[in-house]
Amino acid sequence: MAAQFGRRLCKGAATTAVAAAAVAALSASQAPGVTADGQGRQTASDATPSSEQGADGGSATGNSPYYTDLPPLNSPNPSPSSGTGTIDPAAAEAGIPATVLDAYKQAEAALREKKPGCNLPWQLLAAIGKVESGQARGGRVDADGTTLSPILGPQLDGNGFALIKDTDDGAHDGNSTYDQAVGPMQFIPSTWAWAGRDGNADGRKDPNNIYDAALSAGHYLCRFDWDLSDRGDLRKAILSYNNSTDYLNTVLSWLEYYRKGTHEIPDGSGTLPGDRSDSGTVVRPSSPAPAAPPVSATPPAPKPTPEPTPAPGKPGGQTPKPTDPGSGSPTTPPPATTPPTPTDTVHHLEAAGGTMLTATAGGTFDERIGARAETDAGKAVARVRIRFTIQGDTDTTFTGGESVATVVTNTSGVAVAPALRAGERTGAFAVRAVVVGRDIPGVAYKANVTERAADALVRTGDAALTCTPGGAFAEQVELKATYGGAAAGKVAATATLVTSADDPSENDKGPYFKDADGQAVRTLKGLRTDADGLLKLPRLYADDTTGTFLLRVTTAGGATVTVELTVAAAGTGAETGTGTGTEAPAPAPSTDPAA
Known part of the structure; x- marks a missing residue:
């Protein structure tokens, strides 16, 4: 116990060693190109997201805080059980709860069938699940895979975090003012609206269910025809989930760790990570998560300090305090007044692409659909999320196989949807563009798929x-x-x-x-x-x-x-005939299969 506790405090030595080891392994693994700086930390020269990554509105999580703990130095050997009926702390940290592990593997199998070119490994889902929620809080899920209590990130009110106003009327996060990341894979509601999948075939798409969340994360990572066996595409996919180089490096470290081998542990016996991207080092408990829903680790109570002086850019001198993914309650209330966001200033949308598109079945539409966000005075509005949805009886999809795409407007106020790919179903359909987070009229585009032809x-x-x-x-x-x-x-x-x-x-x-x-x-x-x-x-x-x-x-x-x-009869040279077949009597055609 003391040794375990001490290891947690020695972050300067232990985590650096882990990072250095992970980097060395990654350099020779399926994710090459990661190097280490002088401190043994991972660096990524190409970590900046490509322009394609704006097509989901920034990230799956709204760039919410995440756990920064690195993998342990060694996996427990030979067994995760100490033989005393309890799970060894190191084994609990290195293992993956049974139901959570099953969800990751089922998602991998589904994507192998639906999008074989993506090459999604379940270990990547496990790495993201570890960083986002500590594997659903150490596997605190019921028999169907639904978390025993909600896992919520802090409200994204712009007070130390991104500013994303409510997009689901609180349906998923219980917050009708601001959005919060939800569930074991920490989807924000606006992303879940199009990325959500039913992974356990119960007829529902629930971000709090690990089967639904894992399958949805897999589809999210596989959009844009990314091949995750390719280093560049792997990095793009991870960065699109949370746009942070530190996040990328942490996920890559866990990915390499899980690729070397892990083991199944009972649901509810995993440990909850302690270090958060929005806070300092936090000593986490050295024992597995308790039977009751775990309480987030918090820093020691600070010593009394004088009344704080106003901080630049923070009304009233309030400094945002960390919240735990799962608490859902920020310790500092939002400012009394919030400046309008770009989304608040949008008055209407204008079409910025072809309004009638045609493609042959199985082909790609030549024209791209676009929409321009404008104020009441007709001025362009940048940094607004536009959601494009394919509607109608069609199997046409956007590049990557999705029927919905969210794109952020550029400096000209224009958002251009990914290319449309026609399926085999012919006929007319529509694509509708709306502003995410605003109840204003959208823009509709007509499209048609014609049958394949030959000339x-x-x-x-x-x-x-x-x-x-x-x-x-x-x-x-x-x-x-x-x-x-x-x-x-x-x-x-x-x-x-x-x-x-x-x-x-x-x-x-x-x-x-x-x-x-x-x-x-x-x-x-x-x-x-x-x-x-x-x-x-x-x-x-x-x-x-x-x-x-x-x-x-x-x-x-x-x-x-x-x-x-x-x-012609045998021996005639087949030279007779006028094209109408009248040279011989014409009895009824033979209907004998043996004829």
């Missing part, structure tokens, strides 16, 4: 297609569709045995296809080219009618090809 269709071979009466054609018809010279994949097509070159009606005699029941059919609908634009038709059969017949194939977009088919 040329040709046979891939030139061999003559012949058959004897009552037989089967040896060659199957194979075609290739193109559009603008490129392969036209997944294009709809129809094949018909037509009466003649001038009469596109279906022929009632001659060659035919077979349906699933072996019955003769002379029109096939619902055909579709493959990814390379190729279309191979089913085998053709002949009835007893001889002559030359025509097969016509037409695609969406109007591409057409007509193929000649000859039915």
